[in-house]
Amino acid sequence: xxxxxxxxxxxxxxxxxxxxxxxxxxxxxxxxxxxxxxxxxxxxxxxxxxxxxxxxxxxxxxxxxxxxxxxxxxxxxxxxxxxxxxxxxxxxxxxxxxxxxxxxxxxxxxxxxxxxxxxxxxxxxxxxxxxxxxxxxxxxxxxxxxxxxxxxxxxxxxxxxxxxxxxxxxxxxxxxxxxxxxxxxxxxxxxxxxxxxxxxxxxxxxxxxxxxxxxxxxxxxxxxxxxxxxxxxxxxxxxxxxxxxxxxxxxxxxxxxxxxxxxxxxxxxxxxxxxxxxxxxxxxxxxxxxxxxxxxxxxxxxxxxxxxxxxxxxxxxxxxxxxxxxxxxxxxxxxxxxxxxxxxx
Amino acid sequence: xxxxxxxxxxxxxxxxxxxxxxxxxxxxxxxxxxxxxxxxxxxxxxxxxxxxxxxxxxxxxxxxxxxxxxxxxxxxxxxxxxxxxxxxxxxxxxxxxxxxxxxxxxxxxxxxxxxxxxxxxxxxxxxxxxxxxxxxxxxxxxxxxxxxxxxxxxxxxxxxxxxxxxxxxxxxxxxxxxxxxxxxxxxxxxxxxxxxx
Numbered sequence: 001x002x003x004x005x006x007x008x009x010x011x012x013x014x015x016x017x018x019x020x021x022x023x024x025x026x027x028x029x030x031x032x033x034x035x036x037x038x039x040x041x042x043x044x045x046x047x048x049x050x051x052x053x054x055x056x057x058x059x060x061x062x063x064x065x066x067x068x069x070x071x072x073x074x075x076x077x078x079x080x081x082x083x084x085x086x087x088x089x090x091x092x093x094x095x096x097x098x099x100x101x102x103x104x105x106x107x108x109x110x111x112x113x114x115x116x117x118x119x120x121x122x123x124x125x126x127x128x129x130x131x132x133x134x135x136x137x138x139x140x141x142x143x144x145x146x147x148x149x150x151x152x153x154x155x156x157x158x159x160x161x162x163x164x165x166x167x168x169x170x171x172x173x174x175x176x177x178x179x180x181x182x183x184x185x186x187x188x189x190x191x192x193x194x195x196x197x198x199x200x201x202x203x204x205x206x207x208x209x210x211x212x213x214x215x216x217x218x219x220x221x222x223x224x225x226x227x228x229x230x231x232x233x234x235x236x237x238x239x240x241x242x243x244x245x246x247x248x249x250x251x252x253x254x255x256x257x258x259x260x261x262x263x264x265x266x267x268x269x270x271x272x273x274x275x276x277x278x279x280x281x282x283x284x285x286x287x288x289x290x291x292x293x294x295x296x297x298x299x300x301x302x303x304x305x306x307x308x309x310x311x312x313x314x315x316x317x318x319x320x321x322x323x324x325x326x327x328x329x330x331x332x333x334x335x336x337x338x339x340x341x342x343x344x345x
Numbered sequence: 346x347x348x349x350x351x352x353x354x355x356x357x358x359x360x361x362x363x364x365x366x367x368x369x370x371x372x373x374x375x376x377x378x379x380x381x382x383x384x385x386x387x388x389x390x391x392x393x394x395x396x397x398x399x400x401x402x403x404x405x406x407x408x409x410x411x412x413x414x415x416x417x418x419x420x421x422x423x424x425x426x427x428x429x430x431x432x433x434x435x436x437x438x439x440x441x442x443x444x445x446x447x448x449x450x451x452x453x454x455x456x457x458x459x460x461x462x463x464x465x466x467x468x469x470x471x472x473x474x475x476x477x478x479x480x481x482x483x484x485x486x487x488x489x490x491x492x493x494x495x496x497x498x499x500x501x502x503x504x505x506x507x508x509x510x511x512x513x514x515x516x517x518x519x520x521x522x523x524x525x526x527x528x529x530x531x532x533x534x535x536x537x538x539x540x541x542x
Contacts, residue, residue, distance in 0.1 A: 223398075224398055224427055261539045261540035261541065266542060273542040278542055319391075335413060336411075
C-alpha cells in the first residue's frame, strides 16, 4: 500500500515535471524558419511610413532601408526578394505582435537597448543602422561643431529622450542653452523654420527628413556630431537560434560584401573570383549557407537581388536618395565609420 | 625644372592612356581636356561633393589626407572623429592607383606642357600653356611623392564626382585653394581604391 502510494506520488511529480517542461518549451518558438518556408514568404513588421526606412507608395509598393533588409532575408531563403510581406506596426504594438508570431522579423527602426532584450524575450541580432541625436542649424552661422553651440536657443520635442540627452550633453560639456520645447514635432520644426530658435535637435535620420520640408532646405546644415546612441536593429524572438542566425548573417553578408567590393552589378564576376574571402561569401567555397539551413549561394542571392550594405544605404537614405544622409557612423570601419561584420569563415 | 616635371607627368599619363585606351573608351566616353575653357564658377556641385565637415573615424593623425577614389572624396583629417571632406574627380579605368605618399611640392597656378603623345591624340592642345583660369590644372597643384600624380584644380568643375582623369585628383578651384592653404609640404596622403574581386 505504501509502495503504491509512493509510486503514485512519483508518477504525479514526473507527469507535472513533463507538463511544465512541455509548457516552457511551447512558450518559445523554435520553428520560424520551417513555418516561413511552408508559408512561402517572410512576414516583416515595419514602420507604417518613415521616408527612407519604410514607406508604401499609392500602389502599396514598399521601399526603404528597413524594407530592403527584409527583402534580403527573403532573397536568402527563397532566391526571390518579393517573397516578403510587409505589415505596418505602430510603436506600441510592435514587440507584442512579434511575440504573438504575427511577424517573423521586426525591421522597424527599433533601438536596441538592454531592457528591451531582457524584458520582452526578444533578441536584436545586429545593428543595421547607427542613429543618434544630432543638430541642425542655419548654414550662415558657420558653425561646424556641437561644442560651439554654447548659448544657443534650441528647439526640441517635449517628453522625449532627445530632450534629456540634450540636457546631459550640455551639462557634460559645461555649456548653457535656452530651451524651447513643444509637444508636437511639427511645432518644433515650425518654430525653427520661422527663426524662433537657432538650433533644432532630433535624431539625425529624422533631421535629414525634416530638412526637406523647410522653406529653404539648402540654407541649413546638420552637424556631424552624434550625441546619443540609437542603434537601430532588426528584432526576432528569443531562443529561435536558427532563425536569429539567418537574420544576423543576412546583415553581415551585406556588410562583408561591401567591404570585399561585391555588388549587385558585379555578382556574376564575383562568382568566378579566386579570392578566398570572396569565394566564402558567394559560396564557391565551403558550406556556410548549408550550415545556416539555407543554400550555398544564400549570400550571392542577397547581393544579386538586393545589393550590398552600401548599395542599400545609398539607394534609400544616402547620396542616391532624397535624404542624402552622409554615411557617417554607418560607413565601414575601414573607411571612417564603425560598421564592422565578423568574417564568413 | 617645373616644366620638365609637368612634361614627365603628362608623358607618363599619356602612355598609360595609350595602353588602356580601348578599355577606357568602353567604360566612359573621353571628354578630354579643354584648355582655354574658363571655368563656370556658378556650377553648383552636388551636395555630396561640396566641401563639408563630416564624421570620420581613423587612427591617422590630424592633417593627414585620405583619398577614397570609389567615393570620389578627399578627407582632410581633423581629429576627434571628424574630417573636412571635398568632392574630387579621379582617374578613369586604367589610371587607378593606391598607396601612401607625401606632398613633395606645392605650386600656384601651375603651367602645363602636354607631351607629344597627348598632342597626337588631341591635336588641338597647345604645346605649352601658362598657368591661369583656362589651364586644365586649375588654381593650385600639390605634387604626390615622386609619382607623376598630383592633387590639382580644374577648369572643368562639372567633372567633379566622375572618373575621367589620368590618375591625378582634381578639385574645383575654390576647394583646391582652400585645401592648399591647409596642408604643408610633407603632408601624408593615403590613396584608397575599392577592393578587387
